[in-house]
Amino acid sequence: MDMDGPAMTDGFHLVVDALKLNGIDTIYGVAGIPITDLARLAQAEGLRYLGFRHEQSAGNAAAITGYLTQKPGICLTVSAPGFLNGMVALANATTNCFPMILISGSSDRSIVDLEQGDYEELDQMNAAKPFAKAAFRVNKPEDIGVGVARAIHAAVSGRPGGVYLDLTAVTLSATLDLDTASKSLVKVADPAPAQIPAPESIKLALDLLASAQRPLIILGKGAAYAQADADIRSFVEKTGIPYLPMSMAKGLLPDDHPQSAAAARSLVLGKADVVMLIGARLNWLLAHGKRPSWSGTTKFVQVDISPTEIDSNRPIVAPVVGDIKSAVAALLASLKPGLIQPSAAWLDAIAANKHKNTERMAVRLDADPNPMNFSSALSAVREALKDRPDVYVVNEGANTLDFGRNIIDMFEPRKRLDSGTWGIMGIGMGYAIGAAVVSGKPVIAIEGDSAFGFSGMEIETICRYRLPIVILVFNNGGIYHGDPVGTAPSPTGFVHDARYDTLIGAFGGVGYHVTDKSSLSKAVTDALRAGKPALINVVIDPTAGTESGHIQNLNPKMALAK
Numbered sequence: 001m002d003m004d005g006p007a008m009t010d011g012f013h014l015v016v017d018a019l020k021l022n023g024i025d026t027i028y029g030v031a032g033i034p035i036t037d038l039a040r041l042a043q044a045e046g047l048r049y050l051g052f053r054h055e056q057s058a059g060n061a062a063a064i065t066g067y068l069t070q071k072p073g074i075c076l077t078v079s080a081p082g083f084l085n086g087m088v089a090l091a092n093a094t095t096n097c098f099p100m101i102l103i104s105g106s107s108d109r110s111i112v113d114l115e116q117g118d119y120e121e122l123d124q125m126n127a128a129k130p131f132a133k134a135a136f137r138v139n140k141p142e143d144i145g146v147g148v149a150r151a152i153h154a155a156v157s158g159r160p161g162g163v164y165l166d167l168t169a170v171t172l173s174a175t176l177d178l179d180t181a182s183k184s185l186v187k188v189a190d191p192a193p194a195q196i197p198a199p200e201s202i203k204l205a206l207d208l209l210a211s212a213q214r215p216l217i218i219l220g221k222g223a224a225y226a227q228a229d230a231d232i233r234s235f236v237e238k239t240g241i242p243y244l245p246m247s248m249a250k251g252l253l254p255d256d257h258p259q260s261a262a263a264a265r266s267l268v269l270g271k272a273d274v275v276m277l278i279g280a281r282l283n284w285l286l287a288h289g290k291r292p293s294w295s296g297t298t299k300f301v302q303v304d305i306s307p308t309e310i311d312s313n314r315p316i317v318a319p320v321v322g323d324i325k326s327a328v329a330a331l332l333a334s335l336k337p338g339l340i341q342p343s344a345a346w347l348d349a350i351a352a353n354k355h356k357n358t359e360r361m362a363v364r365l366d367a368d369p370n371p372m373n374f375s376s377a378l379s380a381v382r383e384a385l386k387d388r389p390d391v392y393v394v395n396e397g398a399n400t401l402d403f404g405r406n407i408i409d410m411f412e413p414r415k416r417l418d419s420g421t422w423g424i425m426g427i428g429m430g431y432a433i434g435a436a437v438v439s440g441k442p443v444i445a446i447e448g449d450s451a452f453g454f455s456g457m458e459i460e461t462i463c464r465y466r467l468p469i470v471i472l473v474f475n476n477g478g479i480y481h482g483d484p485v486g487t488a489p490s491p492t493g494f495v496h497d498a499r500y501d502t503l504i505g506a507f508g509g510v511g512y513h514v515t516d517k518s519s520l521s522k523a524v525t526d527a528l529r530a531g532k533p534a535l536i537n538v539v540i541d542p543t544a545g546t547e548s549g550h551i552q553n554l555n556p557k558m559a560l561a562k
């Protein structure tokens with residue numbers, strides 16, 4: 001001990017201490033001024049630090065960690081440009097209701113605020129605010145404990161989201177005596193308190209469902225996030241109500257569950273008389289609950305943690321505001337046998353429609369065109385994944401996403417991770433890395449060739465940490481489709497016959513090049529079994545995709561032909 005004064009610590013140590021005290025064990029980031037020492041110290045102190053090639057992917061890994069664990073995922077970035085690179089991930093996390101904290105170092109406030117041109121100058125906290133659930137700045141080392149605590153509360157309580165925490169370089173390097181420092185730390189008690197719904201709201205919801213002839217349950221990723229899997233399944237099964245999973249809720253009940261109405265989606269949306277939304281919002285993904293996809297007379301029950309979600313698109317007759325775990329438990333506790341009875345005619349109509357659509361799909365899956373199209377290639381992947389319910393599936397792209405969502409069945413909760421609420425490209429490698437790191441399980445990333453490019457450099461990160469990630473690049477030569485041979489590059493086209501499989505060899509991973517169904521199935525099976533980084537170049541007919549995939553209705557067209 002220093003004989004001249006009390007024992008000291010500094011801001012760097014306090015940040016690591018505050019994270020550890022709150023059970024945070026993993027940081028994803030990109031090093032540089034002023035946080036290099038923070039990353040180094042975190043690693044030395046036993047946190048898992050994963051260094052990325054781009055902050056957006058580090059942020060996406062943090063976001064999906066939050067989704068999978070209900071604890072905020074942490075992303076660490078440098079000032080201004082690093083911070084902004086991470087912001088897309090933070091905004092996407094907020095939009096998708098994933099808890100994460102973006103921690104950035106920042107430059108000297110006295111210079112930034114006078115706009116005197118500091119190194120990486122930016123008023124980061126205020127820049128973050130419109131895109132984050134909350135944003136805080138810590139200006140003194142003795143406030144680090146409170147700053148971290150506030151960030152954790154904001155990220156995971158109520159509707160989860162992305163939180164920005166700004167740590168100035170001065171704060172990080174400032175010293176503080178150990179006694180004051182240790183008293184300044186805060187261990188958060190009950191960061192995501194249960195929010196019990198009002199008993200009257202439960203009664204109203206059950207009464208409305210009991211009055212229905214043609215009820216439907218829609219499960220959103222909020223329901224998956226809640227980790228109330230057994231109760232949700234029990235509620236669905238005890239009521240006998242058909243259900244529709246939103247894409248990231250696939251697997252909450254296994255996709256081959258007899259009550260799944262996924263293969264009769266248009267029918268059930270159009271004809272249901274009472275719809276119960278559980279952790280699903282009536283946003284664009286559900287056509288806002290409006291005509292023509294929906295009937296104008298549908299009555300809604302909505303189970304959601306956020307009271308301001310209610311009535312956002314359609315009037316909600318029976319809002320159940322509370323956390324989903326508490327709400328579903330309360331619904332189950334008040335459910336009397338026989339109270340809710342979907343009509344036989346409704347169940348028959350759904351069964352017939354499912355049968356018809358499943359047969360149509362089977363024809364497409366059985367086809368074996370050369371070159372492969374989306375359905376045929378995905379049927380080969382489906383075959384290889386049949387006995388691997390443990391595998392996480394990451395999925396992004398346009399056609400690759402739309403076909404992937406319909407063709408790849410999920411059998412376990414929270415195993416499907418995709419473009420989500422925004423339909424964003426670029427989450428692929430970040431989500432894959434986050435899922436592999438928190439679960440230790442294998443991951444398959446089914447990527448459009450355009451989608452893959454947004455985070456493709458992270459294959460080095462995947463190889464460096466030897467993660468069990470198998471990347472499938474659905475290579476149709478472009479955004480939606482490829483260009484005809486011999487034409488100048490269009491706005492959507494890429495290089496013809498690109499060999500994505502050769503990239504991963506640079507870092508020690510295994511590349512595969514496949515042009516037919518049986519080699520694709522075999523490559524997926526072998527690569528998953530090997531448990532090592534692999535990239536499969538899946539050659540798809542460049543004419544196979546449609547512009548905008550399944551959401552052409554959202555793509556405005558020129559009114560006048562040029």
Ligand SMILES: Cc1ncc(C[n+]2csc(CCOP(=O)(O)OP(=O)(O)O)c2C)c(N)n1
Pocket residue numbers: 396397398399400401423424425426447448449450451452474476478479480481545549
């Ligand atoms: C961040 C971001 N940039 C751009 C887009 C627009 N966009 C939608 S899908 C897509 C790529 C589709 O091509 P690909 O991934 O190759 O899928 P394909 O339809 O060819 O299978 C793009 C660029 C987006 N959704 N997100």
Ligand SMILES: [Mg+2]
Pocket residue numbers: 448449450474475476477478479480481
């Ligand atoms: Mg493509």
